[in-house]
Amino acid sequence: MRRGISALRWLVLLVAVVALNAPVIVTLVTSFKSDAEIAANPSLVIEAPTVSNYVRIFAMSDRFDILHFLTNSVVEAALGTVLAIALALPAAYGMIRFRVGLAWLFPPVVNLRAIPLIIFAIPIYLMYQAAGLLDTRFGLALILCLVNLPLVLVLLVNAVRDVPIELDEAARIDGAGPWTILLRVVLPLVRPMIASSTVLAFIYAWNEFLFGLMLTTRDAVPVTVGASFFFSASGGGVQWGVAAAVMMLSTLPPLLLGLFAYRHIGRSMTAGAIKG
Amino acid sequence: MARRKPAAAPTRLGGRRDGWLMIAPLTALLVVMLAVPLAVDLVYAVSRVTFETLRAPSVIGFGNFAVVLRDGQFWGAMLFSLRFAVLVTAAELLLALTLAIFLAPLLASIPWLMAPLLLPMMVAPALVGLMYRLVLHEFVGAVPYYFVLLTGDSPSFLGPDTAFWTLVTIETLQWTPFALLILYTAYQSIPTDVREAASLDGTGPLQMLRYVELPLMRPTILAVGFIRFIDSFRVFDNVYTLTGAGAGGDTTTISIYIYEAFFRRDDIGVAVAASMILLAIAFAMLTVVLRWSERRA
Numbered sequence: 001m002r003r004g005i006s007a008l009r010w011l012v013l014l015v016a017v018v019a020l021n022a023p024v025i026v027t028l029v030t031s032f033k034s035d036a037e038i039a040a041n042p043s044l045v046i047e048a049p050t051v052s053n054y055v056r057i058f059a060m061s062d063r064f065d066i067l068h069f070l071t072n073s074v075v076e077a078a079l080g081t082v083l084a085i086a087l088a089l090p091a092a093y094g095m096i097r098f099r100v101g102l103a104w105l106f107p108p109v110v111n112l113r114a115i116p117l118i119i120f121a122i123p124i125y126l127m128y129q130a131a132g133l134l135d136t137r138f139g140l141a142l143i144l145c146l147v148n149l150p151l152v153l154v155l156l157v158n159a160v161r162d163v164p165i166e167l168d169e170a171a172r173i174d175g176a177g178p179w180t181i182l183l184r185v186v187l188p189l190v191r192p193m194i195a196s197s198t199v200l201a202f203i204y205a206w207n208e209f210l211f212g213l214m215l216t217t218r219d220a221v222p223v224t225v226g227a228s229f230f231f232s233a234s235g236g237g238v239q240w241g242v243a244a245a246v247m248m249l250s251t252l253p254p255l256l257l258g259l260f261a262y263r264h265i266g267r268s269m270t271a272g273a274i275k276g
Numbered sequence: 277m278a279r280r281k282p283a284a285a286p287t288r289l290g291g292r293r294d295g296w297l298m299i300a301p302l303t304a305l306l307v308v309m310l311a312v313p314l315a316v317d318l319v320y321a322v323s324r325v326t327f328e329t330l331r332a333p334s335v336i337g338f339g340n341f342a343v344v345l346r347d348g349q350f351w352g353a354m355l356f357s358l359r360f361a362v363l364v365t366a367a368e369l370l371l372a373l374t375l376a377i378f379l380a381p382l383l384a385s386i387p388w389l390m391a392p393l394l395l396p397m398m399v400a401p402a403l404v405g406l407m408y409r410l411v412l413h414e415f416v417g418a419v420p421y422y423f424v425l426l427t428g429d430s431p432s433f434l435g436p437d438t439a440f441w442t443l444v445t446i447e448t449l450q451w452t453p454f455a456l457l458i459l460y461t462a463y464q465s466i467p468t469d470v471r472e473a474a475s476l477d478g479t480g481p482l483q484m485l486r487y488v489e490l491p492l493m494r495p496t497i498l499a500v501g502f503i504r505f506i507d508s509f510r511v512f513d514n515v516y517t518l519t520g521a522g523a524g525g526d527t528t529t530i531s532i533y534i535y536e537a538f539f540r541r542d543d544i545g546v547a548v549a550a551s552m553i554l555l556a557i558a559f560a561m562l563t564v565v566l567r568w569s570e571r572r573a
Contacts, residue, residue, distance in 0.1 A: 005398070011381045020449050021562035023407035024399060026418045030410060066330025087305060088297040100521045105299060109306065113503075114562045116510035118531050119551040122466060122538050123313035123320075126330055131463040146309050177292040207400035209513040210531070223303075224402045228517050231406060238409075240416050247407055251399050258398030266397075269454070270461045273503060 024251065031244035038240050046273050053245035060242075066249060069226030074253075076137050076222055077205035080144025081198055084152045087145070089194070092156040097168065106157065113150040118210060125214055137220045140212060144205040151204075151272045152197045158271060159193035160186060196264040200272075203254040203265070223250040300479060304542055317555075320548040327542065340549035350550060352526060353533035360444060360529065361509035365501050367448045372455030373497070375464050377485070394457060396450045404450055405517030412442070439527050441521050446518070455500050462496035486537065495572065504566050506558065530554055 018025065028076060029036060032049045041047060057066050095102045124143070133139030152179070163186055171181045187194075212225040221229070227250045231238060321340055323333035344350050375393075383389055396404075411417050412433040423430035433442045459549070466489060474488045490497075512531040519527045534554070537547035 006382075009379060012375070013379055013382060013389060013393075016379075020396045020418075020453060022449070023404050023411050024395070026411045027407045029418075030416075038416050042416050042418050050333055052348050087302040089314070091302040094295040098292055098298070100292060100295035100302070101299045105303060107416065109302075111562055111566075112310075113304075115558050116506075116531065116554055118510065118512065119317065119555045120310060120533055121534075122314040122544065122547055122551065123316035124309065126316070126537075127313065142309065145305070149306075153302075164564075178291060178298075182298075187305055203398055207398075207402075209400060209402035209517075210535075214535070215514075224400045224513075227403060227406060232410070240410055240413070243406075244410060247403055247410075251403050254398045255376075255395065258395060262388075262394050266390065266457055266461075268396065270458055272501060273458050275442030 010048045012154065024255070027244045027247050030240060031248045032242060034054055035239065035241050038253045044123055053241040054249075056242050057249070064226075064230055064246075064247060066223070069221055069223040070249065070253075072137060072216075072220055072226075073206055073223040073250075076141045076144060076169050076220070077202050079137070079141035080148060080205040081201040083141060083145040084148040084201055085156070085194060085198065088149060088153045088156045089187070089190075092153060092160045092181060093178075093186060095157060096160045097165070106153070108177075109153050110150050117147065121211065124211075128215060133215075135216045135218060135220050140215055140220055140222065143211045143215065144208055147208055147211075148201040148204055151268070152201055152244075154272055155193055155268055157199045159190040163189050193268075196261075196268040199257055199264050203257055226250070240248075251263065295364075315415075317548050317551060320544060321552045323545065325544050326557045327544070340545040341553070342490070344546055344549045344553065347546070349528065350533060353528045354524070356440070356510070356528060357509050357530040360447070360511065361505050363444050364447045364508040367429060367444070368452045368455045368504055369459075369497060371448065371452045372459050372500075375452070375456050376460040377489075380460065380463055384464065388506045390457070390460075394453050397453050400448070401450065401513035402517045404446065406513035408442075408446055408518050427512055432520060436526075443515055443518065443527060447511065451504060451507070452516070455504060458496060459493065460501050462493045466492050495569075502561075506561065510554070510558075 026044070029044050029046060032046050033041070033051050034048060034050050034052065037047060057064075061067065091101070091105070094100050095106055128134045128139055133142075138264060157242065167185050167189075168181050171185045176184065206222075208222070208223060209224045212222040213228075216222065216225065227246050230246050319335075320333055324336045324339070327335040341450050357447055379389075411419050414420050414430070414432065419433070420430040432436055433439075470488060470492070471484065474484055481554075506548065510531050511529050512535070513560055515529055516532060516535075516536055530550070531554075534547050537543045537550060
């Protein structure tokens, strides 16, 4: 009886993992099949594995430059993440230690999580057009920073609050100013939370699509949007093998990050959802 | 969500000016990127404005709202998003709660088993939408292939009658992990002595679930439900990349309606007015939830 239930648990887990990850599993399998095999055999078994699809992506860089899209995504997601943390950390410290803005700035930022950002999209598009920020990496990075601010701010405010104020006071007696205390005393102590929020913010930024679609056209296109270009560029006759390889390359960075840092991600997601 | 202000430590460090300097950069960014756009939204929503008259909109009152409210497509999109969000939220909560409780012993003894369950959340929803074009393709897709193998026939997953249910299913499959993670954490954090006290009183496993565990998890269930409802109500990415505005059936969500009004029809007034209606809805839901959680606290 006991053993029966335990076996059933493993079975349910296995079914859940396969069902939830089905799109990635199917895409991964397809990316290692030849065109002929894809047409003849849609099953999950690969008869003659090949890496030719991945080779072909890089051979077509004149029409579809995946390295360009991947570079854009790396730069934009990294910049958006760093910006969010650079703005949120001093703000969190100012809010907790100097009690500035805790009442009027913290709640709106955190509740931004519940407001669909598309409502700001049209004026932002028009502002970007006027400021020359359309289709620039910096322009998109600013939006990615905005997308991540609610979560990052909640996590950092919680982390700063947990730092004993006695440490600040000791440093102050030694003659340190507030900015020195922030950088030398508080920053090292909240580093674990910064690491967790960096991972999660980078993944969210990498996966953003709507603003990438609206605000970029060529130079700054991130890979989520670039991958969809691949489909529209090939019209009716999509080369499914190459398409699958494109999707795998586009999704691999956040997927690997998530796999290795799942514990950090779990912790910060839970904190963000419950403590927020 | 956020209502509880973090308790501030007594401030003995002096210098409120330094505090202001520390929140200034964040505040400045928010003013430029959110407050200014919101102001522009509010003006454009009551103006006649085209790409030629962006700097000189002429105020016309609530005409744009009248156009939106008379537009059948707008109501279609509203209804689509509402049905979508209700079904997705209910399905995710049910599935996640079942998995969290049933798999709890397994996940507690081997924690890394959580990793493959969380993976779907790491994939961009836009890419998930693209992947399902392959997965559900009638000639090369694995799902239709196995359907034919097992039942001799396969439904067309993106046809007019089925596209809605396909989208509900793929959204549920991608975000059940989020609910699962949070609900499992809440389930694990129920103190052991609560369970022990209940079982000393002779409470069976089902009664334990019904009268002890679920009531303790109720605030978390509602919080997760709210987050997922809001997020699925404004869904854009996976719907846009899988079916566009409507391959086969009409799959225009409210976000896609706003996007199309602006980028395809150059109808700034309509797009902005619809945005403001969406903002009002989000704001109303947020207020209700904050009131409710304040009353509980």
